[in-house]
Amino acid sequence: MTAEATPTTAPELLQSITDGVLTLMLNRPEVLNAITPALLDEVTDSLRDAASGRTVRAVIITGAGRGFCSGQDLRAAAGDGGLDVGTVLRDHYTPAIRAIRSMDQPVIAAVNGVAAGAGFSLALACDLRIAAESATFVQAFVRIGLIPDLASTYFLPRLIGPARAAELTMLGETVDAARALELGIVNRVVPDSELASAAAELARRLARGPRSIGLTKRALEVSHENDLEAQLAVEERLQTEATTTNDFVEGVSAFLEKRRATFTGS
Numbered sequence: 001m002t003a004e005a006t007p008t009t010a011p012e013l014l015q016s017i018t019d020g021v022l023t024l025m026l027n028r029p030e031v032l033n034a035i036t037p038a039l040l041d042e043v044t045d046s047l048r049d050a051a052s053g054r055t056v057r058a059v060i061i062t063g064a065g066r067g068f069c070s071g072q073d074l075r076a077a078a079g080d081g082g083l084d085v086g087t088v089l090r091d092h093y094t095p096a097i098r099a100i101r102s103m104d105q106p107v108i109a110a111v112n113g114v115a116a117g118a119g120f121s122l123a124l125a126c127d128l129r130i131a132a133e134s135a136t137f138v139q140a141f142v143r144i145g146l147i148p149d150l151a152s153t154y155f156l157p158r159l160i161g162p163a164r165a166a167e168l169t170m171l172g173e174t175v176d177a178a179r180a181l182e183l184g185i186v187n188r189v190v191p192d193s194e195l196a197s198a199a200a201e202l203a204r205r206l207a208r209g210p211r212s213i214g215l216t217k218r219a220l221e222v223s224h225e226n227d228l229e230a231q232l233a234v235e236e237r238l239q240t241e242a243t244t245t246n247d248f249v250e251g252v253s254a255f256l257e258k259r260r261a262t263f264t265g266s
């Protein structure tokens with residue numbers, strides 16, 4: 001994509017690390033944090049850095065202002081006559097989804113407002129979703145004649161079942177946070193004013209957890225594709241790995257010594 005995106009003030013991605021939690025805030029509030037290739041490249045780079053280091057033990061993705069993410073920046077896309085969507089997806093957008101799924105650290109979507117189109121997909125790719133009461137979710141793709149991408153067609157039927165996934169993607173109706181909770185799209189809904197603190201507390205809890213959280217993510221990741229025998233084999237392998245961690249030694253010691261375990265993520 002070569003056209004100018006909707007003008008915004010830099011930086012478009014705000015990043016901070018506190019207590020082992022990396023927070024990525026999409027920062028194009030005037031367009032409800034619509035994505036561009038450059039913005040998702042930054043997200044991907046940041047996630048890859050986190051994945052390869054030991055500092056970050058949990059990640060929060062959220063949005064600045066009243067939106068979480070409104071999907072592809074349609075002004076930027078409309079301005080590009082030579083748009084090769086497949087290339088944009090392959091080179092700039094789907095790497096972010098792969099980064100979220102392949103990193104051991106758990107990733108939380110703190111959905112502060114509307115999650116539309118690829119913004120909905122981005123939230124679905126995360127391990128956990130916590131939503132503000134006023135957040136909404138819309139598979140907006142059909143409204144503009146597109147199919148769902150950034151893995152909405154992968155995650156949504158797995159999360160809520162094929163019939164409900166068909167309904168949301170084919171009708172493109174808006175789902176409020178309460179309904180999203182009923183459907184299983186989000187794990188928790190909290191008052192708007194408490195979203196940031198609730199997401200931070202959840203992330204800190206995960207960041208204080210043992211190395212086995214990352215191994216659990218790996219096991220869950222492959223479970224949908226495996227039959228029982230294959231998944232039992234995955235568990236045997238990953239549990240063997242878990243028993244070699246310092247955190248396993250610490251966890252058992254703490255239990256026997258009747259104290260709270262202090263995990264280091266190693």
Ligand code: T3D
Pocket residue numbers: 006030031032034070071072073074075077085088089114116117118119138140141143144146149
């Ligand atoms: O091209 C490719 O690479 C293919 C990939 C596609 C992936 C996709 O994500 S396709 C789906 C793209 N997203 C959409 O179709 C959603 C478009 N937005 C909306 O339908 C609505 O804005 C919302 C339902 C998200 C929110 O509605 P509302 O009423 O709360 O806000 P609004 O007034 O519509 O939006 C506020 C501003 O944000 C407005 O700008 P303005 O008029 O104040 O200057 C609006 O134009 C802008 N905005 C919202 N979404 C986008 C956007 N600008 C550019 N791109 C957007 N996606």
